Amino acid sequence: MNGEPSLARRLLVGGLGAPHDQLAAAAIANAFAAADNGTGVSTLVHTWGALDEGAFERGRSVLPRGQCAPVLYTTGALLRTAEKIEEEFGEATALSLLSVRSCGPCRYALFEPAWERALSRAGHPPPRVVAVEQSIDGLRELVGDEGMSTLLDALLVADVLREVLHRLRPRVEEVDELEGAAAAAVLRIASAIESGTAPIEALAEESGFHRHLERCAPTPLARVLILGDPWSMHVEGDGQLNLPRVLARAGAEVEIPPFALWLNYVLWQMRGAPYGRSQAPTEARISLAQSLEAELRTRLAAASRAAGLGGFELPDMDELTELAAPHLTAGVRGGYGHVEVGLAVRARRERRAHLAISVKSFGCMPSNGVSDAIVPTALDGAIPFLSLEVSGDGEAARESRLMLRIASAVEAAAADLADARGPLDPHEGRGAAFAGAAAASDALAGTFEAGPRTHACTLACHVYHASSRSLAMGSGAER
Incomplete structure (x- = not known):
């Protein structure tokens, strides 16, 4: 690769955590295996490992004060993995990194210089960085067009798997299971890829x-x-x-x-109106971005099915x-x-939400300005x-503030359900509505969307639509 084959032999894929890092690494490993076939050159692909508090503290120990959390987490995780590779091969190794280069875009989050500084202090040569979101040419050079397609599908599959977890966590008896x-x-999907x-x-x-997991009874x-x-x-x-688990x-x-x-969002920026001194996008660039956006939606829909x-x-980005x-x-x-x-x-x-x-x-100065006021x-x-x-600090204070808000949100969900029950006959309609809600809640496709959203509470939506159908059928029978 550009006369530097050693850079391709140690590729670290990471920056988003599981399952995205694992499936992206599997897609890249598959692309490298196809490219290396018959060359006698073995390419080793690793993830960065967990982006946990240990990684955060490690990053904080090697970087100057004032760095944002993504820089600290990713730098610490990267260092831990680089050290494991060094132990395995007995020497510091040149690395290529496939990750997100910045959070946003952001004028402040300088991921790459932080990684270079930390790796240099650990005795590693400067890494080659290929950004998932910013370097189509770099990705194409790294894995080829077919590899890029596989990588995109792997990331979308990770999105779908994460969404499945989000939907099921509050609806199963044993979350750990x-x-x-x-x-x-x-792990099985990564191995297959x-x-x-x-x-x-x-x-x-x-x-x-x-599907073998026991579901909870429907509850608001x-x-x-x-x-x-x-990030x-x-x-x-x-x-x-850990908000999904806590919530x-x-x-x-x-x-x-x-x-x-x-x-x-990155594709939208390719075709978006110019800002500052930037030039307006050409018709060809707009057309390319729109076709890629459509392809992204099509593939996400296929993964969801x-x-x-x-x-x-x-x-819809324009909306x-x-x-x-x-x-x-x-x-x-x-x-x-x-x-x-x-x-x-x-x-x-x-x-769509109670909170x-x-x-x-x-x-994060750019995002804090948005969230704190706008x-x-x-x-x-x-x-x-x-x-x-x-x-990395103040966990107890954060959780206390969060629980106060959640208590009010749970009360609002109960109020939604009471409102949705309104049209029901107290003896006849209610049982049918809850039976329909329970059946929908038991199907993964029905846990989130139940026709037009009438309430923020999903169960209330199910009950409302079930009761509306019941009332409509009753009116038809009377006529």
Whole structure:
């Protein structure tokens, strides 16, 4: 690769956590195996490992003060993995990194210099960095066109798997058993991808990994919209304060946009109106971006069908731009920019949540400016708002604030259910409505979307539509 084959022999894939890192690494390993076939050159692909508190503390120990949380988490995880490779091969090794190069775009989160500084101090040569979201040419050079296609499908499969977990956590009796089954399924899917199976086909083979789990009785769940800077919104685990797990324990379901939304935002910027001194995009560039956006939606839909997942779609980027326009111009870049605001306004308009939480990395100046002032204004009091900071400190204080808000959200969900029961006959209609709600809740495709959203509470939506059908049938019989 550019006369430097050693760089391709140690590729570290990471930056988002499980399952995205695992499946992306499997797709890259498969592409390398095809490229290396018959050359006698072996390419080793590793993930960066867990983006946990240990990684955060390691990053904090080697970098200057004032770095944002994504830089600290990723640097610490990268160093740990580089050291393991050094122990295995007996010497510091030149590395290539496939990751996200920045959080946003962001003028402040300088991931690459931080990684170079940390690796240099550990005795490693400067790494070659290929960014998932910013370097199509670099990706094509690394894995080829077919490898890029496989990588995209692997990332979308990871989005779908994560969504399955989000939907099921508050609806199964044993969450630990669910997460264990999901982790095992991810390993099997990764192994299949690395062996040459198409990612969506591998997902279809494992789509039943959760079906043996005992479901909870239908209950009104508070619904929480997670917003934030791109990294904090999409990463899994400590970097996101483990919010999906914490909220599920407290009786809430979550809506978190998929990582594909970030890719869609990058494509939108290719065709978006110019800002500052940037030049207007050419017709060819606009056409290319639109075709890639359509392909992204098509592939995400295919992955969702493979998992039996209904109602999982990308928000329309142009609609989000229009919704955000009264509050924040689309020309302001940094973090998620107007996208976060558009998601908040959409949630208010469509009654999608009882609570909006903006999770922010410590030091994220672009996104903090959006969440601390603009998003609450856009919500206009219709949805309570809470901003939480990922800093590695203050966990007890954060959880206390969160639980206070969740208690109110759970009460609001119960009120939604009471309102949805309103049209029901107290003796006849109620049983039929709950039977329909229970059946829908037991099917993965029905746990999130039950026709038009009439209430933020999903169970209330099921009951409302079931009661409406019951009343309509009764009226027809009377006539």
